[in-house]
Amino acid sequence: MNNDLDLVEFTGDLDVDRTEVISMLKLGQELWYWNGADRSAEAFELMKKAYELLDRPELIRILEAHFRDRDRSSVDLIQH
Secondary structure (H helix, E strand, O other): OOOHHHHHHHOOOOOOOHHHHHHHHHHHHHHHHHHHHHHHHHHHHHHHHHHHHOOOHHHHHHHHHHHHOOOOOOOOOOOO
């Protein structure tokens, strides 16, 4: 990979190893935190794909709730 953003291109590849999935998740979190709303759609897609590959549906639900409302401080999974 030439740079971290190349990770966006292989999010559709289901044959990725755990290290690559963790890298996708880390990049998504960094984009979300450091770039705010400017890169939130890209960050969301990276984190969602990583959580799918890690089989973490609860974290996807939390991510989706925060994506709909970035200012949300917490998520009640029973309500979502």
